[in-house]
Amino acid sequence: MPAVVLGVGGGIAAYKACELLRLLTESGHAVRVVPTASALHFVGAATWSALSGQPVSSQVWDDVHEVPHVRLGQQADLVVVAPATADLLAKAATGQADDLLTNTLLTARCPVVFAPAMHTEMWEHPATRANVATLRERGAVVMEPADGRLTGADSGKGRLPDPAQIFELATQVLGRGAQALDLAGRHVVVSAGGTREYLDPVRFLGNRSSGRQGYALASTAVARGAEVTLVAANVARPDPTGVKVVPVVSTAELRDAVLHAAQTADAVVMAAAPADFRPVERVEHKIKKAADGSVPPLALTQSDDILAELARDRPHPGAVIVGFAAETGDDEGDVMAHATAKLARKGCDLLVVNDVSGGKVFGSGDNEAVVLGSDGSRTPVVRGSKAALSHVVWDLVSARLASARPDPADPPG
Numbered sequence: 001m002p003a004v005v006l007g008v009g010g011g012i013a014a015y016k017a018c019e020l021l022r023l024l025t026e027s028g029h030a031v032r033v034v035p036t037a038s039a040l041h042f043v044g045a046a047t048w049s050a051l052s053g054q055p056v057s058s059q060v061w062d063d064v065h066e067v068p069h070v071r072l073g074q075q076a077d078l079v080v081v082a083p084a085t086a087d088l089l090a091k092a093a094t095g096q097a098d099d100l101l102t103n104t105l106l107t108a109r110c111p112v113v114f115a116p117a118m119h120t121e122m123w124e125h126p127a128t129r130a131n132v133a134t135l136r137e138r139g140a141v142v143m144e145p146a147d148g149r150l151t152g153a154d155s156g157k158g159r160l161p162d163p164a165q166i167f168e169l170a171t172q173v174l175g176r177g178a179q180a181l182d183l184a185g186r187h188v189v190v191s192a193g194g195t196r197e198y199l200d201p202v203r204f205l206g207n208r209s210s211g212r213q214g215y216a217l218a219s220t221a222v223a224r225g226a227e228v229t230l231v232a233a234n235v236a237r238p239d240p241t242g243v244k245v246v247p248v249v250s251t252a253e254l255r256d257a258v259l260h261a262a263q264t265a266d267a268v269v270m271a272a273a274p275a276d277f278r279p280v281e282r283v284e285h286k287i288k289k290a291a292d293g294s295v296p297p298l299a300l301t302q303s304d305d306i307l308a309e310l311a312r313d314r315p316h317p318g319a320v321i322v323g324f325a326a327e328t329g330d331d332e333g334d335v336m337a338h339a340t341a342k343l344a345r346k347g348c349d350l351l352v353v354n355d356v357s358g359g360k361v362f363g364s365g366d367n368e369a370v371v372l373g374s375d376g377s378r379t380p381v382v383r384g385s386k387a388a389l390s391h392v393v394w395d396l397v398s399a400r401l402a403s404a405r406p407d408p409a410d411p412p413g
Contacts, residue, residue, distance in 0.1 A: 002174055004029045005072055005108070007081035007101045008048075009088040010038020012151050013117040013160035017082050018043065020163040021051050024080075024170070030054075032072060034101045036088070057100055072100070073107030078174050081105075083117030083160045084142075086128050092140075093131035111173045111181055111225075113141045115166045120156030139184035141173060141225050143242035165241035172223035172387075182398045184225030189261045190218045191272035193233035195251040197303070200283040207273045211235030213324075213367060214271035216386035217393065218243045224394055229261040233272050251275050251303040258306060267320040267397045270307045271352075278303050311347035318404035320397050321348040326356040336370070343372050350374070350396055352389075371396060 004024055008017045014035070024031045033048040033056050048056040073079070081088060081101070088101070092114070097103045105112065114135065122128055123145055132142050143166070146159040160166075173181070192214020196204040215237055218230040222242040230239075231246045233254050239245045246257045251274040262268050280299040287296060307323045314321065325342050327335040339353040351372045368383035371393065381392050 001028060001030045002077040003075055004031045004170070004174075005076045005079045005104055006031050006033045006052075007079060007084075007088075007104065008033060008035040008039040008043070009081060009083045009085040009101075009117075010036045010041065011083040011085045011117050011160075012042060013083040014039045014042040016160050016163055018047065018051060020080070020082055020166055021048070023163060023167040025052060027167075027171070032076075034072065034104055036099055036101055070103070070107050073104040074109070076104075076108055076110050078110055078170060079104065079108045079112045080115070080166065080170050081113070082115035082163075082166055084114040085116075086118045086122040086125075089114065089116065089128060089131045089135065089142075093134040111139075111141065111176075113143070113166070113170055113173060115143045115161055116145045116158075117160035118145070118158050119150055119154060120158045123158045136225070136227055137185045139181045139225060141169070141181065141184075141222065141242070143169065143222070144244060146241075161241045169219075169223055169241060172220065176224065181225035182402075183221055183394065186225070186266040186401065187227045187229070187264050188221050188397075189229045189231065189258060189265045189268045190214050190221065191231045191233070191254060191258055191268075191270050191306075192218070193235035194273040195233045195254050195275045195303075196249055197251065197275045197278035198282050199279050199298070200285065200287045202286055205275050205277065205279070206234070207275065209233075209273035211237060211272075213386045213389070214269075215240050217269055217271055217390045220387055220390040220394060224398075229265075231257045231261065231272070233274075251278065251306070255304045255306045255309070258310070262310060262315050262319075265315050265319060266401055267322065268310055268315075269322040269324075269393065269397070270310070270348075271324050273324075273326065274306060275303055277301065305346075307348055308346045311349075318401070320350070320400045320404075322350040322352065322393060322397065323348040324352045324354065326354050328355070328357045339370070339372060343374065348374070349400060350393070352393060 008014050031052045032054045033052050045056040091102050092105050097106050135142050146161050147157045148159045149155050193211035194207040194209035196206045198204045218228050219240040221228045228243045230243045233248050248254045248257050277300040280301050311321045325339050327338045329335050335355045343351040353370045367386045367389045369381045371379040381389050
């Protein structure tokens with residue numbers, strides 16, 4: 001039975017942690033709640049104790065003979081802090097230990113997940129941003145807060161993420177075990193969805209990409225400790241928790257957003273499906289049907305090849321570039337022949353190949369693929385969830401990033 005410490009900060013969102021506690025306990029986790037003294041002003045110790053079936057304390061002086069300020073962190077498989085206030089993030093980043101929760105954070109050698117909740121101004125303050133960056137560099141998972149109604153009449157970024165989303169992330173982190181946070185301190189960029197190239201104000205050229213695989217890649221990267229930027233092209237799905245989402249429409253917008261985000265990226269995964277062609281000219285009015293039934297000519301030109309550009313002009317020499325290829329066979333070759341040629345042509349490090357013959361994969365919750373490597377490797381992925389495929393992709397990316405990291409023992413120069 002996994003041992004989870006649920007730390008609760010002193011914010012109004014503390015009441016939402018009761019739902020997170022219920023999800024954790026009902027799924028078979030042994031949960032010890034460690035609130036701050038301020039948190040107990042919002043939800044009392046009796047509530048936490050009744051819901052968890054465990055004793056509750058916020059002070060290091062309770063049950064001293066059990067040395068709780070050391071034992072809780074040492075014995076935990078996961079620590080989740082929800083809500084993580086600006087004060088708690090600051091204390092965790094600077095190593096303060098003035099209560100049971102901050103002592104537990106210092107002694108924990110397991111993965112730690114922070115779910116922030118505070119007013120927008122607090123979240124955006126340079127001090128908080130620096131503390132978040134420090135915690136992420138040390139391997140903690142710091143989720144992005146949600147947008148919405150805050151305390152009082154205020155709205156903005158700073159809401160506690162939905163408890164179900166925190167639970168899903170915590171479950172993924174636990175499931176990864178010792179390798180849970182292999183992307184900690186890394187910035188990754190993921191693109192998702194399908195671009196639209198408008199012919200006129202109401203018609204466009206597009207494709208069938210739902211964005212589900214890209215969203216799964218973003219969510220699993222967060223669970224592995226990465227800072228994630230998701231460039232989403234026309235995806236009708238809720239934003240993944242803990243991810244910075246940049247919405248775009250056209251291939252040109254996708255290119256600009258990806259190249260901008262990639263400047264600081266360790267890896268870029270192009271799961272989006274950019275339109276290969278776009279109209280030479282966009283008509284500013286709706287194109288009308290001709291009375292004689294004639295069809296107006298449509299002149300097309302090729303769109304930018306974003307993947308090839310990324311592979312050619314990498315953010316830095318060690319950056320890993322991953323492409324996706326939705327392929328079908330034809331008279332000139334089968335799926336793998338086309339994919340192998342595309343890998344060489346694009347110049348990326350990995351190419352995730354989907355056989356989409358007959359409309360397979362699009363919009364489905366499952367996926368199967370073969371991941372081709374520029375080193376000649378071939379990794380088949382059997383049919384399963386898109387999250388499972390995502391973890392295989394990140395496994396391969398993580399291995400390449402680790403091999404590219406300089407050895408501390410090597411002399412400079």
